[in-house]
Amino acid sequence: MIRTIFCVLIAEIWNTAGQLLFKKSANVLPAMEGRSLRAYGVFLKEVAHRPGILLGLFCLAVGLIFWLVALSQAALSVVFVLGSMQYVLILIASRIFLDEKIDGRRFLGTLLIAAGIALVALADAA
Amino acid sequence: MNKTGGLTLRIFLAIFLNDTIDALAQILMKKGIVGDAVTSWNLHDLILFVAQNAVSPLVIAGIVLYALNFFLWIIILTKIDLSLAVPLGSTTYALIPFAAVIFLHEKISMMGIAGILCVILGILVLSKSKPPAIPAGSL
Numbered sequence: 001m002i003r004t005i006f007c008v009l010i011a012e013i014w015n016t017a018g019q020l021l022f023k024k025s026a027n028v029l030p031a032m033e034g035r036s037l038r039a040y041g042v043f044l045k046e047v048a049h050r051p052g053i054l055l056g057l058f059c060l061a062v063g064l065i066f067w068l069v070a071l072s073q074a075a076l077s078v079v080f081v082l083g084s085m086q087y088v089l090i091l092i093a094s095r096i097f098l099d100e101k102i103d104g105r106r107f108l109g110t111l112l113i114a115a116g117i118a119l120v121a122l123a124d125a126a
Numbered sequence: 127m128n129k130t131g132g133l134t135l136r137i138f139l140a141i142f143l144n145d146t147i148d149a150l151a152q153i154l155m156k157k158g159i160v161g162d163a164v165t166s167w168n169l170h171d172l173i174l175f176v177a178q179n180a181v182s183p184l185v186i187a188g189i190v191l192y193a194l195n196f197f198l199w200i201i202i203l204t205k206i207d208l209s210l211a212v213p214l215g216s217t218t219y220a221l222i223p224f225a226a227v228i229f230l231h232e233k234i235s236m237m238g239i240a241g242i243l244c245v246i247l248g249i250l251v252l253s254k255s256k257p258p259a260i261p262a263g264s265l
Contacts, residue, residue, distance in 0.1 A: 043201070047200050087212065093208075098208055106252060109213065109255060117245065122237060
């Protein structure tokens with residue numbers, strides 16, 4: 001069990017790193033000029049050329065490997081509940097690395113969603 | 127630099143669309159998967175499984191939807207704080223059980239319903255989280 005928890009934690013740290021990289025890249029992407037097909041094309045090209053996006057995808061891929069290892073050790077519902085750690089990690093990382101303001105409501109709302117997901121996963125297991 | 131802010135209805139709808147596509151892609155792939163279930167981690171079975179499914183139209187459609195969805199996710203991140211987008215992105219977990227009940231005729235327990243309600247309550251609370259100043263008319 002400790003091994004599975006550790007695996008999920010490592011997976012979630014990689015995921016969080018990936019999302020941070022996506023967000024950092026998204027923050028400096030030029031705004032889309034209108035909503036024409038051409039504007040989307042230009043935007044896609046910008047996205048594909050950001051090193052942060054590619055690095056983020058790499059982080060998600062590494063996270064996925066650890067996630068799969070965790071899945072091979074324990075039931076999906078267990079791994080899923082453990083995966084709720086991601087929300088706490090994202091809150092902390094957003095505060096530290098992205099300078100986002102975490103007020104009480106953001107904290108409470110995130111906890112409710114994490115708890116709800118845990119319930120759905122446990123209900124699946126029952 | 128942080129130019130993004132709080133939740134607006136438009137952004138929530140974009141996240142909802144993102145989740146819906148995600149749920150749809152998962153249903154497509156679940157329905158499209160062919161061949162025997164992989165029960166062991168031997169290389170031969172894995173390669174056979176991938177080869178069989180790489181030509182399944184529904185699986186391909188699911189993967190294409192996933193890729194398109196990723197770009198939508200990046201657009202969403204240009205508009206909203208990460209600490210809002212990630213938990214809100216979990217509306218999928220309320221959506222997929224609903225979709226599974228409707229399209230795959232799976233059953234749902236009281237506990238599952240309670241969990242879904244908990245997620246919805248969390249979304250409502252997050253929508254009240256104080257947004258920093260957000261440029262008007264974006265998205």
